[in-house]
Amino acid sequence: MAELTRRTSGVRHGGRSAQVVDRVRAAVLAEITRLGFAGITIDGVAKAAGVNRTTIYRRWPTKAELLGAVAEPILAELGTDPATGSFRGDLLVLMRRLRDSAARPEGRLLSDAIRSSAAELQDLVTRASVRTLGPFERAAERAVARGEIGDAARAAVAAHLAFSGLVMWEQVRGAPAGDADCVLILETVLGPA
Amino acid sequence: MAELTRRTSGVRHGGRSAQVVDRVRAAVLAEITRLGFAGITIDGVAKAAGVNRTTIYRRWPTKAELLGAVAEPILAELGTDPATGSFRGDLLVLMRRLRDSAARPEGRLLSDAIRSSAAELQDLVTRASVRTLGPFERAAERAVARGEIGDAARAAVAAHLAFSGLVMWEQVRGAPAGDADCVLILETVLGPA
Amino acid sequence: MAELTRRTSGVRHGGRSAQVVDRVRAAVLAEITRLGFAGITIDGVAKAAGVNRTTIYRRWPTKAELLGAVAEPILAELGTDPATGSFRGDLLVLMRRLRDSAARPEGRLLSDAIRSSAAELQDLVTRASVRTLGPFERAAERAVARGEIGDAARAAVAAHLAFSGLVMWEQVRGAPAGDADCVLILETVLGPA
Amino acid sequence: MAELTRRTSGVRHGGRSAQVVDRVRAAVLAEITRLGFAGITIDGVAKAAGVNRTTIYRRWPTKAELLGAVAEPILAELGTDPATGSFRGDLLVLMRRLRDSAARPEGRLLSDAIRSSAAELQDLVTRASVRTLGPFERAAERAVARGEIGDAARAAVAAHLAFSGLVMWEQVRGAPAGDADCVLILETVLGPA
DNA sequence: TTATAATCGAGACGGTACGTCACGTCTTAGT
DNA sequence: ACTAAGACGTGACGTACCGTCTCGATTATAA
Numbered sequence: 001m002a003e004l005t006r007r008t009s010g011v012r013h014g015g016r017s018a019q020v021v022d023r024v025r026a027a028v029l030a031e032i033t034r035l036g037f038a039g040i041t042i043d044g045v046a047k048a049a050g051v052n053r054t055t056i057y058r059r060w061p062t063k064a065e066l067l068g069a070v071a072e073p074i075l076a077e078l079g080t081d082p083a084t085g086s087f088r089g090d091l092l093v094l095m096r097r098l099r100d101s102a103a104r105p106e107g108r109l110l111s112d113a114i115r116s117s118a119a120e121l122q123d124l125v126t127r128a129s130v131r132t133l134g135p136f137e138r139a140a141e142r143a144v145a146r147g148e149i150g151d152a153a154r155a156a157v158a159a160h161l162a163f164s165g166l167v168m169w170e171q172v173r174g175a176p177a178g179d180a181d182c183v184l185i186l187e188t189v190l191g192p193a
Numbered sequence: 194m195a196e197l198t199r200r201t202s203g204v205r206h207g208g209r210s211a212q213v214v215d216r217v218r219a220a221v222l223a224e225i226t227r228l229g230f231a232g233i234t235i236d237g238v239a240k241a242a243g244v245n246r247t248t249i250y251r252r253w254p255t256k257a258e259l260l261g262a263v264a265e266p267i268l269a270e271l272g273t274d275p276a277t278g279s280f281r282g283d284l285l286v287l288m289r290r291l292r293d294s295a296a297r298p299e300g301r302l303l304s305d306a307i308r309s310s311a312a313e314l315q316d317l318v319t320r321a322s323v324r325t326l327g328p329f330e331r332a333a334e335r336a337v338a339r340g341e342i343g344d345a346a347r348a349a350v351a352a353h354l355a356f357s358g359l360v361m362w363e364q365v366r367g368a369p370a371g372d373a374d375c376v377l378i379l380e381t382v383l384g385p386a
Numbered sequence: 387m388a389e390l391t392r393r394t395s396g397v398r399h400g401g402r403s404a405q406v407v408d409r410v411r412a413a414v415l416a417e418i419t420r421l422g423f424a425g426i427t428i429d430g431v432a433k434a435a436g437v438n439r440t441t442i443y444r445r446w447p448t449k450a451e452l453l454g455a456v457a458e459p460i461l462a463e464l465g466t467d468p469a470t471g472s473f474r475g476d477l478l479v480l481m482r483r484l485r486d487s488a489a490r491p492e493g494r495l496l497s498d499a500i501r502s503s504a505a506e507l508q509d510l511v512t513r514a515s516v517r518t519l520g521p522f523e524r525a526a527e528r529a530v531a532r533g534e535i536g537d538a539a540r541a542a543v544a545a546h547l548a549f550s551g552l553v554m555w556e557q558v559r560g561a562p563a564g565d566a567d568c569v570l571i572l573e574t575v576l577g578p579a
Numbered sequence: 580m581a582e583l584t585r586r587t588s589g590v591r592h593g594g595r596s597a598q599v600v601d602r603v604r605a606a607v608l609a610e611i612t613r614l615g616f617a618g619i620t621i622d623g624v625a626k627a628a629g630v631n632r633t634t635i636y637r638r639w640p641t642k643a644e645l646l647g648a649v650a651e652p653i654l655a656e657l658g659t660d661p662a663t664g665s666f667r668g669d670l671l672v673l674m675r676r677l678r679d680s681a682a683r684p685e686g687r688l689l690s691d692a693i694r695s696s697a698a699e700l701q702d703l704v705t706r707a708s709v710r711t712l713g714p715f716e717r718a719a720e721r722a723v724a725r726g727e728i729g730d731a732a733r734a735a736v737a738a739h740l741a742f743s744g745l746v747m748w749e750q751v752r753g754a755p756a757g758d759a760d761c762v763l764i765l766e767t768v769l770g771p772a
Numbered sequence: 773t774t775a776t777a778a779t780c781g782a783g784a785c786g787g788t789a790c791g792t793c794a795c796g797t798c799t800t801a802g803t
Numbered sequence: 804a805c806t807a808a809g810a811c812g813t814g815a816c817g818t819a820c821c822g823t824c825t826c827g828a829t830t831a832t833a834a
Contacts, residue, residue, distance in 0.1 A: 020806080038311040041794060052807050057796065115308035115364070118231040129365050157377045161358040164365065165350075168357035171308070172322050184350045189381050210784070236815060245786045250817065252784090403779075424697040429820060438781045443822070445779095501694035501750070504617040515751050543744075543763045550747035551740045557694070558708050558743065570736045574768050596810070622789060631812050636791065638810090 023049040024056060028070045029105040037112035040067070064124040067109060071128065074106040079131045087143035087155070088190055091162050094135055095182045098166050102176060111167050136163045158189040165189075216242040217249060221263045222298040230305035233260070257317040260302060264321060267299040272324045280336035280348070281383055284355050287328055288375045291359050295369060304360050329356045351382040358382075409435040410442060414456045415491040423498035426453070450510040453495060457514060460492040465517045473529035473541070474576055477548050480521055481568045484552050488562060497553050522549045544575040551575075602628040603635060607649045608684040616691035619646070643703040646688060650707060653685040658710045666722035666734070667769055670741050673714055674761045677745050681755060690746050715742045737768040744768075 027049035031040050042063065046053040060066035078101060082093040101107030113121060113128050140155035149155040165185050169177040177185075187193065220242035224233050235256065239246040253259035271294060275286040294300030306314060306321050333348035342348040358378050362370040370378075380386065413435035417426050428449065432439040446452035464487060468479040487493030499507060499514050526541035535541040551571050555563040563571075573579065606628035610619050621642065625632040639645035657680060661672040680686030692700060692707050719734035728734040744764050748756040756764075766772065 036310060036312055038309075042796085043794060053795095054797085054808080055806060058805085061796085063795090112310040115310065115361075116231070117229060117305040117308065117364070119229055125364075133365060153377060154381065157358075157374070157381050160362075160365065161354045161378065161381055164357045164361035165354040168308075168361060169353075171310070171318075172326060172353065172357065181350075184346060185354065188347065188350050188354055191384060213785080234815060235817090246816095247787075247818085248785055254817090406780080422696060422698055424695070427820060428822090440782080440823085441780055447822090449821095498696040501696065501747075502617070503615060503691040503694065503750070505615055511750075519751060539763060540767065543760070543767050546748075546751065547740045547744045547764065547767055550743045550751065551736075554694075554743035554747060555739075557696070557704075558712060558739065567736070570732060571740065574733065574736050574740055577770060599811080620789060621791085632790095633792085633813080634811060640791090 020049075020051055020055060021059070024051060024059075024066075025070050027051075028066065029109075032105040032109050037109055037116075042066070062120065062123075064121045067113065067121070068124045068127065071106060071110050071113070071124070074101055074104070074110055075128060075131050077101070078110070079134060081135050081138055087139055087146075087148050087158075088186065088193065090139035090142070091136070091159070091190070092182065092186055094139065095162055095166055095185065096179070098132070098163070099177050099182060102170065111170075114167055115171065133160070133163050136160070161189045162186065213242075213244055213248060214252070217244055217252075217259075218263050220244075221259065222302075225298040225302050230302055230309070235259070255313070255316075257314045260306065260314070261317045261320065264299060264303050264306065264317070267294055267297070267303055268321060268324050270294070271303070272327060274328050274331055280332055280339075280341050280351075281379065281386065283332035283335070284329070284352070284383070285375065285379055287332065288355055288359055288378065289372070291325070291356070292370050292375060295363065307360055308364065326353070326356050329353070354382045355379065406435075406437055406441060407445070410437055410445075410452075411456050413437075414452065415495075418491040418495050423495055423502075428452070448506070448509075450507045453499065453507070454510045454513065457492060457496050457499070457510070460487055460490070460496055461514060461517050463487070464496070465520060467521050467524055473525055473532075473534050473544075474572065474579065476525035476528070477522070477545070477576070478568065478572055480525065481548055481552055481571065482565070484518070484549070485563050485568060488556065500553055501557065519546070519549050522546070547575045548572065599628075599630055599634060600638070603630055603638075603645075604649050606630075607645065607688075611684040611688050616688055616695070621645070641699065641702075643700045646692065646700070647703045647706065650685060650689050650692065650703070653680055653683070653689055654707060654710050656680070657689070658713060660714050660717055666718060666725075666727050666737075667765065667772065669718035669721070670715070670738070670769070671761065671765055673718065674741055674745055674756075674764065675758070677711070677742070678756050678761060681749065693746055694750065712739070712742050715739070740768045741765065 024045060027045045028040065030048055031044050035044070040063075042053055042056055045066070046056055049056075056066065060069055078097060082090045082097075084090050084093060098107075098111075102111055110128055110132065113124050114132065116125055118125075136159035137156060140149075140159040141152070143149045143155050144152045149158075162185055166177060166182070169181065217238060220238045221233065223241055224237050228237070233256075235246060235249055238259070239249050242249075249259065253262055271290060275283045275290075277283050277286060291300075291304075295304055303321055303325065306317050307325065309318055311318075329352035330349060333342075333345070333352040336342045336348050337345045342351075355378055359370060359375075362374065410431060413431045414426065416434055417430050421430070426449075428439060428442055431452070432442055435442075442452065446455055464483060468476045468483075470476050470479060484493075484497075488497055496514055496518065499510050500518065502511055504511075522545035523542060526535075526538070526545040529535045529541050530538045535544075548571055552563060552568070555567065603624060606624045607619065609627055610623050614623070619642075621632055621635055624645070625635055628635075635645065639648055657676060661669045661676075663669050663672060677686075677690075681690055689707055689711065692703050693711065695704055697704075715738035716735060719728075719738040720731070722728045722734050723731045728737075741764055745756060745761070748760065
């Protein structure tokens with residue numbers, strides 16, 4: 001998945017190039033807000049960004065790369081590991097972070113992408129899943145290492161359920177998850193505190 | 194969502210009409226197997242079915258209706274309530290049923306649809322979600338009514354997690370859920386037996 | 387070209403059949419007024435007539451036959467020979483008659499058809515041309531027979547010009563021909579009175 | 580009406596673009612020969628030209644523009660004024676020119692278009708009429724200015740008749756106008772030389 | 773008065789063409 | 804070194820008519 005740099009080798013003209021990148025990024029987010037993840041088109045992004053369509057294709061040859069580049073910052077953010085010292089604490093932090101991100105266009109992009117089954121976005125989907133689920137899984141591993149939970153598979157499933165339950169929440173229940181919902185999920189997969 | 198009959202009243206030409214419906218249905222499933230849910234096109238279905246494209250449009254004006262019609266049987270199947278007498282038993286049945294269905298093209302259609310965020314499929318998505326999640330939720334309600342679980346919200350979340358965890362399983366973990374996975378999920382959301 | 391009777395052999399069921407024929411005929415004229423000659427579709431006529439599309443096809447297998455049937459009365463009217471006793475008088479009568487007819491939908495149908503180059507309407511076009519131009523040509527022949535004009539070819543051309551000039555008048559000049567225009571045409575092709 | 584160049588400013592790719600334009604133009608003429616004016620379809624032209632259908636739509640958004648572009652050269656040719664010094668001479672030149680053009684596909688396109696009553700071609704029809712009839716009318720005006728004819732309306736009608744008579748000739752009489760026919764028309768509308 | 777044949781309404785289908793949208797690629801000109 | 808601009812092929816979309824077919828329901832006349 002492309003990072004937010006040009007694919008062709010060579011010097012980057014700081015000013016102009018960076019401007020293009022920024023405008024395209026902003027345009028993608030605006031389009032997500034306007035039309036939703038599935039409604040994004042290169043044409044639309046180009047127009048919204050005031051940039052030529054070919055310019056986008058040059059920099060991000062596929063839609064997956066474009067979206068991946070836009071999602072990169074939030075992916076990085078969601079990819080970091082918390083360190084509360086307890087599985088319960090880690091999961092709660094991760095869930096709240098994920099929930100909060102879904103309120104932003106980048107987050108919507110991410111969670112819609114994770115659920116998507118489009119072949120053309122396979123790269124993005126996999127990468128986004130791995131990096132977003134990662135901290136959940138590592139929290140589980142730490143819990144096992146710390147002896148909080150004996151059964152590693154059990155810990156992994158708990159992490160998976162917390163993640164999946166949250167990712168599917170709005171799609172299935174029609175409203176974003178609240179703070180209490182996060183706590184409920186947590187107590188359901190880990191038992192009452 | 195259309196059932197697998199003509200929208201207008203009265204299918205007359207039992208023979209020919211029924212044949213068309215059957216062939217289109219089969220073609221949709223074949224295309225799902227071949228290209229995946231997101232790869233389905235009316236053109237492709239028409240060709241695979243050996244039927245004219247306009248014939249499909251006449252009967253199912255939107256893609257959501259076409260897919261909904263094809264999904265109807267499995268929706269009906271997954272929409273029935275088990276009656277094992279216990280929440281645990283009900284959930285296990287529901288999960289296994291859902292897991293098994295995912296191995297068939299109709300099931301793949303369904304679970305991919307449920308995760309999809311395509312605007313054009315909103316109808317299908319909602320309907321599929323409601324009908325497939327329904328038995329999970331009703332099982333939770335019965336559990337509450339029976340006094341198995343005191344907290345209704347807690348029961349509902351358990352149902353939601355079992356459902357979501359299963360629907361996202363393959364997408365996120367790369368392989369279909371096994372029997373042991375179902376049990377693990379069950380023990381995670383309801384506690385050990 | 388079909389007359390306004392059923393093509394299949396057998397008895398005509400006076401009431402119902404006649405009603406259908408009348409309503410279709412009225413619908414064709416209404417559609418000509420609404421959409422113009424080129425805008426006529428069988429679908430549209432059927433809807434406007436409150437008659438099933440297949441009923442129209444049964445009776446008039448081609449569009450040319452349908453239109454021909456509708457045009458028949460006016461064709462008959464325009465096909466009769468005047469007898470003023472002079473070429474000049476005959477032509478004037480014929481021109482005025484043709485001009486007047488163009489104000490009615492049937493007449494518009496006719497003159498648009500005569501100018502049309504649609505292959506599917508070849509039958510109609512030929513028939514309409516022959517029958518409408520006929521009186522002009524016969525008037526020329528009578529003039530020659532009477533000795534009014536010596537040169538038969540010359541007389542025929544005069545008839546042709548009067549006819550063509552009138553048929554093209556509105557199309558080219560943007561407004562229907564007036565009485566004075568008819569006289570001008572007459573004096574142009576036959577010389578001043 | 581579009582000229583035979585791109586609608587947007589500046590054709591850049593002299594080679595490729597020009598080639599496409601040429602091939603489409605040739606294809607239109609070929610299709611006219613093959614199927615007649617009324618039988619022309621964008622699909623057919625695209626196939627005959629070995630060009631994609633959307634390419635045609637991009638360049639000529641409507642059929643009227645496409646046909647207008649193809650007709651442009653002959654329109655330009657038929658739009659020039661002769662200067663024989665006499666009404667009679669001018670008309671004869673104009674008639675022969677028009678008659679000759681009808682032997683070529685472009686000319687057939689033109690005269691069929693002029694007679695057409697299709698709403699979608701209104702632009703083309705008007706433009707073609709105006710530009711083709713124009714020289715006839717201006718010849719009449721010059722005749723009046725020169726004092727050849729006293730009555731301007733009379734001169735205009737003579738021009739109109741010569742034009743209409745010729746345009747309708749083949750449609751009504753079944754064979755193209757010969758040289759002698761042109762002379763006959765001339766003598767009919769202007770009197771013997 | 774009832775058969776019976778003609779006719780109609782309704783639904784469906786295959787097919788052609790339409791005009792549009794989005795994709796991804798290429799080339800040339802300009803900055 | 805990039806970007807803008809224009810063009811193109813390709814595939815899919817959803818719609819409008821065309822002409823044909825079959826079935827079931829009427830209906831008007833002829834037995």
